[in-house]
Amino acid sequence: MNEDFIHKWISQVKKGTLSFIVLNVLKSGKAYYGYDLINEIKKITEIEIAEGTLYPLMNRLKDEKLIISEWVEQESGIPRKYYSITHEGKNTVTKMEEYWHNLNQSILKITK
Amino acid sequence: MNEDFIHKWISQVKKGTLSFIVLNVLKSGKAYYGYDLINEIKKITEIEIAEGTLYPLMNRLKDEKLIISEWVEQESGIPRKYYSITHEGKNTVTKMEEYWHNLNQSILKITK
DNA sequence: AAATATACATTGTTATACTATGTATTTTGT
DNA sequence: ACAAAATACATAGTATAACAATGTATATTT
DSSP states (O other): OOOHHHHHHHHHHHHHHHHHHHHEEEEEOEEEEEHHHHHHHHHHHOOOHHHHHHHHHHHHHHTTTTTEEEEOOOSSSOEEEEEEEEEHHHHHHHHHHHHHHHHHHHHHHOOO | OOOOHHHHHHHHHHHHHHHHHHHHHTTOOEEEEEHHHHHHHHHHHOEEEEEEHHHHHHHHHHHTEEEEEEOOOSSSOOOOEEEEEHHHHHHHHHHHHHHHHHHHHHHHHHOO
16 A cells, blocks of 8 residues: 555655765775675665666766776686775765755654 | 755755655645745745646645645635645655654764 | 576666746735 | 736656666675
8 A cells, every 4th residue: 555655755765865875885985896885785774775776876976076996806706896985075975964964854843 | 166966966865855845744734735835845944845846746646645635716816726635645654754764863873 | 507696787767856938816116 | 007026826848866677707505
């Protein structure tokens, strides 16, 4: 009963939220590769990001110069593309945090 | 500097958020007309909803049977279309609140 | 040997915010 | 009295991003 509406709604809420979450994970300066990011975010937030969502997202963030990437060969297995945040990325994520904080305050006001 | 990225990001964050906010305003049971909703939401949350956003949104919520609408003639001026929440709408907004709460908890975890 | 996990990536579909535009009435400013 | 702004509805076109499906290839587990 209206599971479908909720499902679509969650998908829409993720728009914007995911880039915010990814930048926050990278914020510390530690480099992550894509597959690792998906699992890390799932572990911390219980939010599942599809691979078909993450890789285009990382490319967008790279185009915007908020992150950089580097291929790293592995002793065994497939090479990994490591992403790390830029100075501009850190500034941006700070502004995003401000907006999110205000948005949540507003929502708290009307939900209760 | 990257104002454009932030601007686009905010627009994306609003996707999903707006339906949640509208349903929350209607939650009490009081009926609102479109123009009034825009001003009410702006007053409470400082979030500006374009008319070209609100009216299609209200039609979607109506299609989903989360709200109903009724034309009301005015003694003076243009007739107003009043919207009110349905039982199903109330159930839905409760589920949305749960999801939002969890999402925000997760984000708080990674932003600090 | 087969299945699962790791790791990257692209294509096509769908949903929604926003700009621009349109109609029509009422109120406010000069 | 006239112009401008506010009120009140609505639609068409554009841009963006999540996701399912699909594809490639290697490593590990059963």
